[in-house]
Structures are given as structure tokens and as C-alpha cells.
Amino acid sequence: MLDLKxxxxxLHQELLDAIGAVLQxxxxxxxxxxxxxxxxxxxxxxxxxALGCSSxxxxxxxxxxxxxxxxxxxxVTTPFSFFASVSSILRxxxxxxxxDIDPATFxxxxxxxxxxxxxxxxxxxxxxLPVHLYGQPADWTIFARLGQERGLKLIEDAAQAWGAEWQGxxxxxxxxxxxxxxxxxxxxxxxxxxGMVTTNSAELAERVKMxxxxxxxxxxxxxxxxxxxxxxGLQGAIxxxxxxxxxxxxxxxxxVARRYHALFHAAGLAESGPWPAHAVVLxxxxxxxxxxxxxxxxxxxxxxxxxxFLAIRGIGSEIYYPVPLHLQDALxxxxxxxxxxxxxxxxxxxxxxxxxxxxxxxxxxxTVVAAIAExxx
Ligand SMILES: Cc1ncc(COP(=O)(O)O)c(C=O)c1O
Numbered sequence: 001m002l003d004l005k006x007x008x009x010x011l012h013q014e015l016l017d018a019i020g021a022v023l024q025x026x027x028x029x030x031x032x033x034x035x036x037x038x039x040x041x042x043x044x045x046x047x048x049x050a051l052g053c054s055s056x057x058x059x060x061x062x063x064x065x066x067x068x069x070x071x072x073x074x075x076v077t078t079p080f081s082f083f084a085s086v087s088s089i090l091r092x093x094x095x096x097x098x099x100d101i102d103p104a105t106f107x108x109x110x111x112x113x114x115x116x117x118x119x120x121x122x123x124x125x126x127x128x129l130p131v132h133l134y135g136q137p138a139d140w141t142i143f144a145r146l147g148q149e150r151g152l153k154l155i156e157d158a159a160q161a162w163g164a165e166w167q168g169x170x171x172x173x174x175x176x177x178x179x180x181x182x183x184x185x186x187x188x189x190x191x192x193x194x195g196m197v198t199t200n201s202a203e204l205a206e207r208v209k210m211x212x213x214x215x216x217x218x219x220x221x222x223x224x225x226x227x228x229x230x231x232x233g234l235q236g237a238i239x240x241x242x243x244x245x246x247x248x249x250x251x252x253x254x255x256v257a258r259r260y261h262a263l264f265h266a267a268g269l270a271e272s273g274p275w276p277a278h279a280v281v282l283x284x285x286x287x288x289x290x291x292x293x294x295x296x297x298x299x300x301x302x303x304x305x306x307x308x309f310l311a312i313r314g315i316g317s318e319i320y321y322p323v324p325l326h327l328q329d330a331l332x333x334x335x336x337x338x339x340x341x342x343x344x345x346x347x348x349x350x351x352x353x354x355x356x357x358x359x360x361x362x363x364x365x366x367t368v369v370a371a372i373a374e375x376x377x
Contacts, residue, residue: 001316002185006359007249011241015191018237027233034236038196040243047173047198049205052231053212056159056181059195060088060129062229063177066197066207067153069094069127075155076116077129078108079324079336080344085131085157086325086334088179095123096334098326100341103274105286106133106297106351109343110142117150127153132161132171134320134353135187135253135294136286140166140174147175155179159195162188163250165290172198177208182239187253187294188246194235252358253293257283259362260296260354263369269376276300276350279376295320296356302375303352309375315368318353 008015022033034052042050053059069075070093077085079098089096099112108130117125128147130138138156147154154175158164161171162180172178177199182190197208210217215226264270264282273281281299285291297320300306307317324344326336338345354368 001318001353001355002357003359004184004189004357006357011245014241015238018241019234022233022237025233029232030230030236031233033233033240034231037231037236037240037243040240041196042198044243044246045170045172045198047170048200049198049202049208050172051197051205051208051212052236053195053197053208054229054231055193056179056183056186056195057084057088058212058227058229059159059179059181059197060084060155060157061091061227062197062208062211063155063179063199064088064092064094064127064129065211065226066199066204067127067155067177069153069155072123073126074121074123075127075129076108076113076125077157078131078133078344079326079341080106080321080347081131081133081157081325082159082321083325083328083330084159085129086331089129094126096331097123097125098334098336098341100343101347102139103343103347104284105136105139106347107131107136107138108143110139110146113143114146117146125152127155129155129157130175131157131159132164134283134297135161135164135292136283137161137164137166137171137174137289137291139286140169144174153177158198159183160186160294161292162186163246163290164292167288173200176201177204182235187250187292188239188242190235191238192232192235194231194239196231249358250292253356254291256356256358256360256365257291257293257296259365260356260369263365264298264372267369267373269369269373273299275346280372293356295353297351297353299347299350300352301350303350306372306375307352310368310371313367313371315371316355319348319351320353322348324348
């Protein structure tokens with residue numbers, strides 16, 4: 001599914017040198033190694049402020065807390081994402097309100113969000129939190145309009161989307177504030193947990209800095225209840241090295257995605273979506289966007305049987321995500337039921353992520369597609 005060693009081998013010495021430099025300076029938490037990464041990251045995204053923290057989950061919490069989305073406010077997001085997209089809203093003290101996805105992109109459906117904004121709001125909605133799922137940016141033209149018209153904050157969950165773009169603007173630079181994850185399986189990855197918040201607002205950036213260090217602006221003077229969520233110097237140094245290669249890696253992912261498309265079409269397995277009937281619905285890049293293919297996710301009816309068939313042949317695959325968030329035990333208190341979000345529920349039954357990473361070879365992809373062809377025949 002993912003062979004991280006192929007990325008590591010050519011970087012071995014460069015990474016060891018970067019780690020050695022941190023050990024020489026003994027700057028283990030924030031400090032220059034993280035500041036250097038923050039400067040390089042901000043420059044790459046074209047954003048004014050980039051702030052390192054401990055994880056993508058914490059980055060989401062920091063973004064929400066910095067934007068003062070706490071008790072008495074509600075935030076609209078998707079039920080078809082990783083748990084942290086919703087749990088971070090609860091951790092900030094705000095109320096998550098869920099809206100269904102667009103079945104063609106798996107991203108939050110702007111029409112569903114608009115319907116919620118036009119309905120009753122038991123807790124006033126103050127923000128929208130779209131997720132750029134699988135590396136495909138959410139429809140920012142409509143979300144930007146909704147945000148502006150209704151005076152809502154836009155928070156990006158860009159955990160899976162380093163380098164993705166909507167109409168030439170990079171993810172992380174689209175909303176008021178954004179969260180990235182550098183979890184080891186992400187397209188830009190640390191050697192452990194790490195995350196980042198980006199924003200063009202000096203005021204929000206200042207609040208993130210304060211909140212990531214126990215609410216301190218001055219050492220040992222605590223203005224608010226913050227948290228300890230700082231980035232390690234070692235992660236900053238490793239990420240600074242990898243940042244130089246991410247554009248090439250994303251471009252290689254796009255090549256891998258194009259090859260899957262060609263192979264599936266050549267095998268006669270591709271059917272038009274958004275819902276599968278007898279073959280496989282392929283993912284696509286929304287016109288005007290730049291997809292970084294963090295995942296290559298197909299839809300198929302007999303998904304679980306196919307996954308088992310592939311596993312027996314030594315082919316990895318993954319389900320992101322098997323249970324939509326509104327049906328998670330931990331989120332029962334939100335009051336949703338089976339049937340609340342039919343597109344998310346259907347996607348959870350049909351999606352299958354196939355192996356994709358920059359170093360994946362064409363012959364390996366041929367093996368994957370041939371196995372799927374055999375299963376469907
Ligand atoms: C969409 C999404 N949001 C948030 C996160 C949380 O990031 P982390 O695992 O770094 O806490 C992840 C990654 O796991 C994710 O995929």
C-alpha cells in the first residue's frame with residue numbers, strides 16, 4: 001500500500017545530517033530548526049504565517065481555538081473524513097453540524113451546506129470546515145462565496161493536501177486558517193507526529209503561537225488555557241529536507257494516478273460515476289483544481305470481497321473511511337442516525353484506496369489492475 005523506505009533510501013544521508021545538526025545545537029522544541037521549516041513552508045504555500053505544532057489534530061484544534069470557535073458557536077463539516085475533523089470542533093468547545101458529501105468528489109457538498117445555513121440554527125453557525133479529502137481541494141469558489149455572504153470563518157482541513165491548489169491558490173492559503181498533518185503516511189511526512197497551522201492573519205497567527213505554548217505570551221504568564229502542542233526540532237529539521245522534494249513527489253503521484261486511469265480504461269473496467277454498477281468508478285481531478293493524489297480511491301459494489309481478493313495476492317488496499325463520523329459510537333451524542341447522510345454512508349461501503357506513492361512502479365500498478373480485472377471477470 002505504501003513503501004516509505006523507497007522515499008527514505010535516497011535521503012538517508014541528508015536526513016542524518018539534518019538530525020545531526022539538531023543534536024549539535026540541542027534545540028529540541030521549536031527554536032531555529034522549526035522556525036526554518038516555518039519560513040520555508042510559508043514561502044512555498046505563499047502564505048504569511050506558518051506555525052509548527054505536534055500533530056494535524058492539534059493543528060485543527062489550534063485553528064478553531066485561535067478563531068474563537070468555542071462554546072455557543074457551531075461549525076459545519078463533513079461526516080466523511082478522519083475522526084479529528086469533528087473531534088477537534090468538540091475539543092474547542094464548539095458544536096459540529098454535519099452536511100453530506102458530493103458523491104463525485106467525496107468532499108463536503110456546498111449545496112448541502114447552504115441548505116443547513118438556510119435552515120434553523122439552534123446554535124449559531126460561525127464557520128465552515130471543509131476537508132480537502134484524498135488531496136482534492138474542496139470547492140472553494142462556493143465556500144468562499146458562502147463565507148463572505150454570511151460572515152463565516154473558513155477553516156481548511158488540509159491534512160491530506162500539501163501542494164494541492166484551487167484555481168492556482170494553494171491549500172493552506174484559501175481559507176481564514178488551515179491545518180496540515182505530517183503523520184508518516186501523509187504526502188509530506190515527518191518521522192513521527194507533527195502538524196502545522198497556516199494563515200494570512202497576523203492576529204490569528206499570534207493567537208496560535210500563544211495557544212500552542214500553554215496560553216503564554218510571556219514566559220510563565222498565562223493569558224488563556226492553551227495546550228502544549230509544539231513541534232519538535234528534529235521534526236522541523238526532517239521536514240525542511242523533505243519540503244525540497246514535495247513538489248517532485250506530488251508530480252510523481254499525478255503520474256501514478258494518470259497511469260491508473262489509463263490502465264483501468266485499457267482494461268475496460270472504468271465506468272462513469274458517481275455510483276458504481278458493475279465495474280469501478282475512478283476518481284478524477286475537478287477542473288480548475290490541482291489534485292495531489294494523497295490517495296487514489298475507486299468505488300465498487302463488492303468492495304469488501306475485492307479487498308480480500310487483493311490481500312490474498314499480496315496487494316495492499318485501505319478503506320478511508322469505513323464508518324462515517326455520524327455513526328461512530330463516540331459521536332452518538334450529535335444526534336444523527338443511519339440514513340442522516342446517505343452519500344457518506346454509501347461512500348463508506350464502496351470506497352477502496354489503492355496503492356499510491358511517488359515511487360510506485362508501472363509494473364506494480366499493472367499487477368493491481370490485472371488483479372481487479374480478474375476479480376470482476
Ligand atoms: C483529514 C484529516 N484530518 C486530520 C487528521 C489528523 O492528523 P494527525 O494524525 O496528524 O493528528 C488527519 C490525519 O490523520 C486527516 O487525514
